[in-house]
Amino acid sequence: MTRSTLTLRTLVIGYVGLLVGLPLVFVFQQAFIHGLGAFWTAMRDQGMDHAIFLTALVALVAVPLNVIFGVGASLWIVRHPSRFTRVLDTIIDVPLAISPIIVGLVLELVYAQGGWFGSTLAKLGWQIMFSFPGIVMASIFVSLPLVSRQVIPLLRELGDHQEKTASTLGAGPIRIFFTITLRSITWATAYGVSLTLARVIGEYGAVLIVSGNIALVTQTLTLDIGANFDNFNTYQGFVGAVLLALTSIVLLLILGVARHRERKRNEYLA
Amino acid sequence: MPPDAWRHFRGVRAASALGRGSAKSLAVTYLSLLVLIPLAALVTNAFNKGLGSFWHAVTQQESLDALRLTLLCSFIASAVNAVAGLATAWVLVRDRFPGQAILNAIIDLPFALPTVVAGVIFYTLYGPLSPFHVNITGTWIGVTVAIMFVTLPFTVRSVQPVLESFTFSAESAAATLGASPARVFRTITLPALMPAILTGTGLAFARAIGEYGSVVFISNNLPYRSEVASSYIYSLAVSDQTNSAASVAVALLIIALALLIFFNVTAQRLARHRA
Numbered sequence: 001m002t003r004s005t006l007t008l009r010t011l012v013i014g015y016v017g018l019l020v021g022l023p024l025v026f027v028f029q030q031a032f033i034h035g036l037g038a039f040w041t042a043m044r045d046q047g048m049d050h051a052i053f054l055t056a057l058v059a060l061v062a063v064p065l066n067v068i069f070g071v072g073a074s075l076w077i078v079r080h081p082s083r084f085t086r087v088l089d090t091i092i093d094v095p096l097a098i099s100p101i102i103v104g105l106v107l108e109l110v111y112a113q114g115g116w117f118g119s120t121l122a123k124l125g126w127q128i129m130f131s132f133p134g135i136v137m138a139s140i141f142v143s144l145p146l147v148s149r150q151v152i153p154l155l156r157e158l159g160d161h162q163e164k165t166a167s168t169l170g171a172g173p174i175r176i177f178f179t180i181t182l183r184s185i186t187w188a189t190a191y192g193v194s195l196t197l198a199r200v201i202g203e204y205g206a207v208l209i210v211s212g213n214i215a216l217v218t219q220t221l222t223l224d225i226g227a228n229f230d231n232f233n234t235y236q237g238f239v240g241a242v243l244l245a246l247t248s249i250v251l252l253l254i255l256g257v258a259r260h261r262e263r264k265r266n267e268y269l270a
Numbered sequence: 271m272p273p274d275a276w277r278h279f280r281g282v283r284a285a286s287a288l289g290r291g292s293a294k295s296l297a298v299t300y301l302s303l304l305v306l307i308p309l310a311a312l313v314t315n316a317f318n319k320g321l322g323s324f325w326h327a328v329t330q331q332e333s334l335d336a337l338r339l340t341l342l343c344s345f346i347a348s349a350v351n352a353v354a355g356l357a358t359a360w361v362l363v364r365d366r367f368p369g370q371a372i373l374n375a376i377i378d379l380p381f382a383l384p385t386v387v388a389g390v391i392f393y394t395l396y397g398p399l400s401p402f403h404v405n406i407t408g409t410w411i412g413v414t415v416a417i418m419f420v421t422l423p424f425t426v427r428s429v430q431p432v433l434e435s436f437t438f439s440a441e442s443a444a445a446t447l448g449a450s451p452a453r454v455f456r457t458i459t460l461p462a463l464m465p466a467i468l469t470g471t472g473l474a475f476a477r478a479i480g481e482y483g484s485v486v487f488i489s490n491n492l493p494y495r496s497e498v499a500s501s502y503i504y505s506l507a508v509s510d511q512t513n514s515a516a517s518v519a520v521a522l523l524i525i526a527l528a529l530l531i532f533f534n535v536t537a538q539r540l541a542r543h544r545a
Contacts, residue, residue, distance in 0.1 A: 004451070005365060012361040013373065015354050019419055020376050023391040030394065065300075073297050088301070095305060097526055099480025101500040102519045105507050106308035109315050109516065116311050141304050173290075195381075202384025204483035205500065209507060222386045222483070229390050229487065238394075241387045248382035252375060255382075 024245065031242035034235065042239040050216050051224035052243070057132070058220060059200045062139040066196050070147025071189060075181070077148070078155040089152070095144045103141050104209025107134065130212035135220065138206040143199040147192030154188045154262075187265060191258040198251045202244065312523075315516035327517035335494045336502040337521065343410055343498070344478035347417035352471045355425025356463065362426070363433040377427070380420050385483025392416050393487035408490035413498060416484040421474035428470030429463055436462060461544065465537040472533025476526045 032039055042048070073092060077085045095103070110116045112129040121128060128134045162184075166176045204222045211218035215227065221240055228237035316324050327333065362374055380388070392415060394400070397407045406412035436459070444454045482500040489496045491505070499522050506515035 008357060009361050009365055009367060012354070012358045016358060016373060016376060016422070019422060020379050023388065023395060023419070024376075024379065026395055027387065027391050069297060069300055072293055076294060076297065091301065091305065094309075097476050097480075097523075097530055099482060099500045099503075099519075099522060099526075101482050101504050101507075102312070102480065102523065105503060105515055105519055106312045108507065109311040109512065110308045116307070137304060141308075144301075144305065198382045202382075202387075204384060204386040204389075205504070209504065222384050225390060226386050226483075226487075229393070234394070237390055241390055244384050244387050248379070248384070252378055252382050255378070256375065 027238060027241050027245055030235075030238040038235075039239060042236050043243075045236060045239075047215055047219065047227075048221070048224055048236065048240055051219050051221045051240070054132075054135075054219070055201055055221040058135050058139055059197060062136050062143070062200050063193065063196050066140055066143055067147055067189065067193055069144070070192060070196075071151060071185070074148045074151040074155055074185075078152055079160060092145045092148055095141055100142060100203065100205030101209065103138060103206040107137055107141065107206075107210050111137070129210055130214070130218060132218070134210040135207055135218065138210045139200040139203055142203050142206055143196040146195040146199060147189060150188045150192040150195070151185050154185055158184055184265075187258050187262040191255060191262065194251045194254045194258065198248055201247060312516050312519060315513055316520040319513055323513065324517045324520070327514040328521045330514075332493050332497070333499075333502060333514075333518050333521075336497050336499045337518075337525070339410060339413065339496065340479055340499040340522075341525070343414040343417055344475055344481075346414050347421055347478055348471050348474045350418060351421050351474055352425050352467055355422070355470060356429055356467060358426045359429035359433055362430060377423050380422050385420065385481070388419055388484040389416065389487040392419065392484070396488065407488050408492050408496045410496065412488040413485050413496060416488050417478045417481055420481055420484050421478050424474035424477065425467060425470035428466045428473070432463055432466040461540075465541040465544075468533050468537040468540065472530055472537070475533065476530045479522065479526045479529070 073088065077089050077092075108115060108129060110118075111121065111134065112118050113122060115129075118129070126133075128137070162180050163176050166180055171179070202222060203220075204226065207220055208223060208226070211220065211223065213219060213223050213227065215224075219227065221244060225237050225240040225244070228234070228240065316327075328337075358373075358377065362370065362377075392412070393407065395402070396404050396412060396415065398405055406415065440458050441454050444458055445451070449457070480500055481498070482504070485498050486501055489498060489501065491497045491501050493502075497505075499518065503515050503518050503522070506512075506518065
């Protein structure tokens, strides 16, 4: 082993360790600084419990919608290409290039009182901004392309000869979808779902604007953490932060498994 | 009659085509209600009082300072991560050592960790209560460090697969012919990796420009000094200056898209040039 390899290795480990490792260790140290009992008491904070409940509910609605849309749009773009789908393919990725604050702002411009649809919706008695539907919409917006970005390249690579074969053998479109298409994109979809879930649970800026940030009503877990820091409830904030950090570590592990399975499948196919 | 025969009747075919048609219109409606109409509303709100009012909102001193700080910090952070990301990808692919899997896994953490969590951690680590007695709140350095964290994975993850599929033959040939390792890297490896480095850096830059959650705590949002563009847009939006907020937002979007296109086109041109 040369000295330059060793130097480079040390530099990289140092950089990543300082930038990512140290903060990760620090958040756990801060959350458990008063022991397990204090952590448990903080876990049962009313504001935080409500925030966890709301975040789970938002994820429960937003993630399935985006998975259905993501898989459907991918199939459309890859299997029925037209001039229209080429535009769709580009538009779908747009949300990733938009600042979360701008996402919140644009939704407000349409769905808030005084927005494009705001007064009509208010007459119907539907409140979208500063309530649950708005939070769901912001979450969907920011995580929109995460499934299709995984599924589209895979569908392109796989081609459609298996589906065509099944069709000549007499299988209907529904049977083809469930027995062939869905099975071949399972792990890519799982990867996309984990990314979507991570993004939805962790969204801050967009949700901050559309929710109105009302404690015990529209405060998601990320907003609760931010509010606790603003109000100098630092310890409570770190307890929430550790819960989110643990969630993202679990999701990373699932991502690792999905990527591994995906690669194995591809090796088998090749 | 085989059990699946009913699928071949014309009525079923028509129903399935109809189903596909309505699924397509549902997808378009979903995209329109969530993304397209809101973006149209943004552009309309930015320009509905005329081009002069748009320009006036964007060229306010506070706006210009926020945009300048955002671009400066994003540039420094992406440049640092372009180099650090290349080094990290190199170490992950070409080096072997115990604990490498952990290093590989930890790279993705900034993608998965909520930005607000990163924000509060950095505020506590390098804020007024810092255990290291380093206070960089309210400075461009603090903003840059937060952005460096969130943009770390981009270059690594775009360079790593290219480096993995890279064949050693050209490198070993150059080495046999007497080229020094540094020269082999500069003339053979680096040019091959350049498109991937540029793509990753472009994505990192676009992400950095819009960053909010990880930056907002450590920056303290001091107008003219440490306020980033997204934070300025937020303050305009919550104080009901909707048109100004939309104008600055449009300016920021144009900058982000222009940078993304620039990086992508340059990367493609480099790749084509090599081929």
